[in-house]
Amino acid sequence: xxxxxxxxxxxxxxxxxxxxxxxxxxxxxxxxxxxxxxxxxxxxxxxxxxxxxxxxxxxxxxxxxxxxxxxxxxxxxxxxxxxxxxxxxxxxxxxxxxxxxxxxxxxxxxxxxxxxxxxxxxxxxxxxxxxxxxxxxxxxxxxxxxxxxxxxxxxxxxxxxxxxxxxxxxxxxxxxxxxxxxxxxxxxxxxxxxxxxxxxxxxxxxxxxxxxxxxxxxxxxxxxxxxxxxxxxxxxxxxxxxxxxxxxxxxxxxxxxxxxxxxxxxxxxxxxxxxxxxxxxxxxxxxxxxxxxxxxxxxxxxxxxxxxxxxxxxxxxxxxxxxxxxxxxxxxxxxxxxxxxxxxxxxxxxxxxxxxxxxxxxxxxxxxxxx
Amino acid sequence: xxxxxxxxxxxxxxxxxxxxxxxxxxxxxxxxxxxxxxxxxxxxxxxxxxxxxxxxxxxxxxxxxxxxxxxxxxxxxxxxxxxxxxxxxxxxxxxxxxxxxxxxxxxxxxxxxxxxxxxxxxxxxxxxxxxxxxxxxxxxxxxxxxxxxxxxxxxxxxxxxxxxxxxxxxxxxxxxxxx
Numbered sequence: 001x002x003x004x005x006x007x008x009x010x011x012x013x014x015x016x017x018x019x020x021x022x023x024x025x026x027x028x029x030x031x032x033x034x035x036x037x038x039x040x041x042x043x044x045x046x047x048x049x050x051x052x053x054x055x056x057x058x059x060x061x062x063x064x065x066x067x068x069x070x071x072x073x074x075x076x077x078x079x080x081x082x083x084x085x086x087x088x089x090x091x092x093x094x095x096x097x098x099x100x101x102x103x104x105x106x107x108x109x110x111x112x113x114x115x116x117x118x119x120x121x122x123x124x125x126x127x128x129x130x131x132x133x134x135x136x137x138x139x140x141x142x143x144x145x146x147x148x149x150x151x152x153x154x155x156x157x158x159x160x161x162x163x164x165x166x167x168x169x170x171x172x173x174x175x176x177x178x179x180x181x182x183x184x185x186x187x188x189x190x191x192x193x194x195x196x197x198x199x200x201x202x203x204x205x206x207x208x209x210x211x212x213x214x215x216x217x218x219x220x221x222x223x224x225x226x227x228x229x230x231x232x233x234x235x236x237x238x239x240x241x242x243x244x245x246x247x248x249x250x251x252x253x254x255x256x257x258x259x260x261x262x263x264x265x266x267x268x269x270x271x272x273x274x275x276x277x278x279x280x281x282x283x284x285x286x287x288x289x290x291x292x293x294x295x296x297x298x299x300x301x302x303x304x305x306x307x308x309x310x311x312x313x314x315x316x317x318x319x320x321x322x323x324x325x326x327x328x329x330x331x332x333x334x335x336x337x338x339x340x341x342x343x344x345x346x347x348x349x350x351x352x353x354x355x356x357x358x359x360x361x362x363x364x365x366x367x368x369x370x371x
Numbered sequence: 372x373x374x375x376x377x378x379x380x381x382x383x384x385x386x387x388x389x390x391x392x393x394x395x396x397x398x399x400x401x402x403x404x405x406x407x408x409x410x411x412x413x414x415x416x417x418x419x420x421x422x423x424x425x426x427x428x429x430x431x432x433x434x435x436x437x438x439x440x441x442x443x444x445x446x447x448x449x450x451x452x453x454x455x456x457x458x459x460x461x462x463x464x465x466x467x468x469x470x471x472x473x474x475x476x477x478x479x480x481x482x483x484x485x486x487x488x489x490x491x492x493x494x495x496x497x498x499x500x501x502x503x504x505x506x507x508x509x510x511x512x513x514x515x516x517x518x519x520x521x522x523x524x525x526x527x528x529x530x531x532x533x534x535x536x537x538x539x540x541x542x543x544x545x546x547x548x549x550x
Contacts, residue, residue: 001463009464011538013403013471018538020402021487022506 144170155183162189175201184209184222188229189332206230224264225331228271232328239275242268246280263315267334270319274328276368281323285362288316292359296352309355310348320362393434394419397441403472404449404460414452418444483541490540498533505530 144154158174158181161167172190174181175198182190182205191202206226224245231238246268266288269280295309315334322329349355394415401411418441446465453459475483491499497519504510504518512523512530519526 001461006463006467009467010471013468014475014538015534016403016405017471017475017483018487018534018541020399021484022502 144174154181155186158182158186162186162193172198175205179205184225185332188225191229192330192332203230224268228268229331231271231275232331236275239272242272246272266316266319267329267331270323270329273323273365273368278368281365282363285316285359288312289359292355296355306350306352306355309352313349313355313359316362317358320365323365326366393438393441396438397445400442400472401445401449404446404468406449410452414445414448415441417448479545482545486541486544487537489544490537493540494533494536498529498536501526501529502533 144157158171161171171182171186172194175190184206187202187206191199191206194202206229224242227238227241227245231242246265266281266284269284273281291312292309295312296305298305298308300308319329349358397415397418398411401414402408406414450460450465491502494502501515501519504515510518512526516523516526521529
């Protein structure tokens with residue numbers, strides 16, 4: 001290399017140095033240091049090798065358990081930094097609160113620390129509402145190879161892929177490459193949101209599996225969901241199976257969490273309503289009324305009582321919206337984030353009177369379609 | 372200056388404020404080599420992860436030594452990322468880049484920035500205005516062109532000339548400081 005060439009290279013890097021200094025100083029003047037190294041000592045240490053973990057979608061946010069822990073998704077901690085710069089102060093605080101108050105520490109893949117978020121529903125809902133933040137997340141989603149090498153939670157990663165159109169083809173490719181990685185909720189999502197070959201393949205796998213894992217972990221419950229899916233697609237031969245499952249719920253009057261009211265009962269009722277049967281929906285609302293009344297009359301502070309009553313109503317209100325439009329609620333939504341997000345996204349009702357009035361109004365639906 | 376495989380650092384061994392400073396420095400170095408912001412963030416994180424993976428037997432000698440280790444790790448990661456994309460950086464170019472880094476903002480950042488600040492103050496008001504619009508306000512060439520009534524191409528040329536002037540000025544200032 002000639003002296004002239006070397007001098008030319010030298011000038012190139014001097015220019016770059018100058019420009020970076022100009023940029024960095026400007027950034028410093030506006031928003032603080034340019035590198036993503038802000039925070040407390042704990043945050044800084046965590047940042048060194050931290051991997052941000054996002055819990056899988058299917059879990060009530062206040063019911064963290066060993067099973068929940070096994071289904072968490074670590075993401076690069078840089079996501080937080082990227083988001084910090086993009087979100088409004090209010091949403092940034094929310095994310096801070098979410099990350100700051102809900103993590104637990106444990107050994108991470110880099111010898112550092114993983115952070116586990118309890119409520120993925122909230123984080124993903126946050127990201128979806130703020131499209132500006134989502135690109136930063138999806139650009140950093142790992143490939144399957146890298147995720148596997150690092151021991152990440154693959155089902156959780158696939159779930160995040162599915163919710164992003166850019167990454168969804170990766171999940172679709174698994175239908176042929178590694179269908180064993182796809183959970184029931186993944187397959188339902190692909191079957192409901194895709195067409196053509198992808199849907200055909202997803203439906204074939206749905207039919208082929210007799211035992212299902214995932215969601216609530218009970219094979220019967222999983223089979224019910226498969227029956228509901230095909231019922232939704234017009235396979236009325238599935239009606240007796242769905243009715244039988246409803247009867248079990250009616251007899252036991254306990255849901256899978258052991259509480260008094262089962263929102264899945266309402267989901268089944270909505271599917272039956274769509275196929276001309278109104279009684280289960282009315283029965284479901286009656287049970288919901290009992291549940292809502294119990295919440296409203298509990299010993300909790302007024303604010304908590306209202307919040308819980310509205311939360312109980314959330315699924316029914318969302319289902320009602322679908323039924324009022326003559327449409328069926330997508331099962332993938334029911335399975336994944338929707339319970340929480342639906343409730344979160346609904347306008348607040350505010351008083352016991354409006355809650356009761358809304359509940360009563362849920363019975364007002366157009367006549368069901370006879371099929 | 373390849374990272375030694377025998378060194379090991381527990382995370383707690385480095386004070387937090389030092390970690391922050393080191394990370395910022397590595398991030399800047401990667402940007403200097405040609406990484407965009409996101410890649411620099413990823414690779415600097417990766418370099419620290421490598422450092423931490425060394426184990427718990429390391430006794431930090433000095434921030435400078437630790438920075439040297441991290442810089443070498445970051446450079447190797449950057450070269451690996453280039454190879455992954457089917458690109459490469461000439462060894463001589465890398466040496467020249469490192470020399471520029473050591474001479475300038477990398478090694479003597481405060482002095483460099485002070486010289487730069489003095490040079491900016493010496494610029495004509497119009498040049499300072501354009502510089503502020505570009506770097507303080509983050510405006511693009513089109514926006515600047517519209518604001519000052521010139522074409523975007525003219526703004527590009529103006530900015531290039533301003534930077535050339537600043538580079539020469541900083542060099543003079545630094546030479547004066549040394550003498």
